[in-house]
Amino acid sequence: MSALMRRLLKRIVARLAPVLQSDTAFIDAAYLEILGRPADQDGLDHYRRLLGEGLGRTAVLLALMRSQEFQDKLARTAPAIVSLRAMRPDQYRTTTDRSNGQSISIFDVASQADFDWLECAILDYGYYEQPGVWNLGIDVDKRVVAEIIASFAPSRALELGCAAGAVLECLDDLGISGAEGVEISAMALARASDRVRHRIHHGDVLALDLPQPYAMVFGLDVFEHLNPNRLDAYLTRLAALTAPGGWLFCNIPAFGDDEVFGTVFPLYVDDWQADASAGRPFGALHVDAHGYPVHGHLVWADARWWVGRFEAAGLRREIDIEQALHRKYEPTWKSAHPRERPSSCSVARGMRPAARKWCGESSRRSRRPLDNRSHPFSLSASGCHQSAYADPSSAVPGAPLLMS
Numbered sequence: 317m318s319a320l321m322r323r324l325l326k327r328i329v330a331r332l333a334p335v336l337q338s339d340t341a342f343i344d345a346a347y348l349e350i351l352g353r354p355a356d357q358d359g360l361d362h363y364r365r366l367l368g369e370g371l372g373r374t375a376v377l378l379a380l381m382r383s384q385e386f387q388d389k390l391a392r393t394a395p396a397i398v399s400l401r402a403m404r405p406d407q408y409r410t411t412t413d414r415s416n417g418q419s420i421s422i423f424d425v426a427s428q429a430d431f432d433w434l435e436c437a438i439l440d441y442g443y444y445e446q447p448g449v450w451n452l453g454i455d456v457d458k459r460v461v462a463e464i465i466a467s468f469a470p471s472r473a474l475e476l477g478c479a480a481g482a483v484l485e486c487l488d489d490l491g492i493s494g495a496e497g498v499e500i501s502a503m504a505l506a507r508a509s510d511r512v513r514h515r516i517h518h519g520d521v522l523a524l525d526l527p528q529p530y531a532m533v534f535g536l537d538v539f540e541h542l543n544p545n546r547l548d549a550y551l552t553r554l555a556a557l558t559a560p561g562g563w564l565f566c567n568i569p570a571f572g573d574d575e576v577f578g579t580v581f582p583l584y585v586d587d588w589q590a591d592a593s594a595g596r597p598f599g600a601l602h603v604d605a606h607g608y609p610v611h612g613h614l615v616w617a618d619a620r621w622w623v624g625r626f627e628a629a630g631l632r633r634e635i636d637i638e639q640a641l642h643r644k645y646e647p648t649w650k651s652a653h654p655r656e657r658p659s660s661c662s663v664a665r666g667m668r669p670a671a672r673k674w675c676g677e678s679s680r681r682s683r684r685p686l687d688n689r690s691h692p693f694s695l696s697a698s699g700c701h702q703s704a705y706a707d708p709s710s711a712v713p714g715a716p717l718l719m720s
Contacts, residue, residue: 342376476535547615569616
């Protein structure tokens with residue numbers, strides 16, 4: 317727990333200390349103190365039940381402080397982050413979003429070193445530590461993702477960019493116990509539940525000494541945050557962490573035409589078409605008011621470029637499994653709130669003993685959406701000489717879950 321959270325908790329406990337206070341009065345006072353509003357009926361019923369089952373009052377306070385509502389409240393009062401625009405004004409400009417006609421801000425990458433500068437700025441100025449950047453709590457989105465991962469019945473699983481470990485908790489609930497995570501944000505780690513915190517490795521996966529192998533390695537809306545100068549190194553590392561015959565599953569915002577699903581999310585910046593045609597990531601980065609790439613995304617590219625990078629790491633697309641997942645979960649994604657609709661996902665699989673797998677499907681975001689623009693695709697390990705499975709149920713343990 318961070319020092320700030322400890323101070324807040326100590327102050328709140330002191331204010332709500334009376335032992336003779338009823339559970340209802342305690343819960344209502346906790347809501348007023350932490351969220352600034354009276355407890356709603358659902359909240360009262362939920363926490364009264366937990367307290368009746370023996371949950372401590374401090375745990376209730378921690379749960380409220382870890383809620384997305386409280387994080388959003390902090391975000392509204394948080395000090396403004398350092399602006400990058402004044403540091404390199406010549407590289408910022410405005411353009412028109414071709415999909416809706418709105419004016420948006422762009423950072424023009426002049427050289428590969430610019431990605432290093434942006435990455436350092438994001439980390440040095442605490443972009444990822446800002447309240448409200450992540451949706452860290454357990455929600456329907458994360459339960460769906462965990463259900464998909466659990467359908468592969470992995471004996472060991474590792475999540476890249478696991479934040480506070482919400483998906484790991486959901487996997488525990490589904491019987492996939494012991495799943496581990498990697499997370500670079502100290503703030504996210506501090507908010508992790510005691511159930512999973514000890515299983516989260518803090519740091520960069522390139523530098524961490526992790527036990528091997530994992531039957532399932534997965535990353536949800538994290539690959540686009542990696543420095544493109546080191547993306548190939550990350551993919552090579554993850555392939556090495558994936559057991560022979562294991563899977564790598566991910567969701568990634570990808571733009572433009574996809575061979576399976578067509579154009580789900582358009583190339584909405586004029587400059588992107590030329591980059592996509594040349595087979596390179598986009599050099600015009602969509603940025604926010606402070607000059608940071610939107611949501612911290614350092615990699616902006618089309619679907620074919622992403623597929624090529626994973627294939628270069630020894631992974632091959634598993635289209636049949638991807639389509640089976642879509643048939644199962646598309647209704648859920650379409651009915652989601654606009655801020656929670658699908659991003660692109662992938663999972664992979666290899667057939668030869670030395671091969672690894674990566675195949676994908678579209679899943680709802682576990683982090684904040686990028687204007688709801690992401691794209692579904694999947695790959696699996698190269699060196700697999702078999703064609704994609706004609707019947708996805710024969711490919712994935714627990715596959716009845718995947719079928720419509």
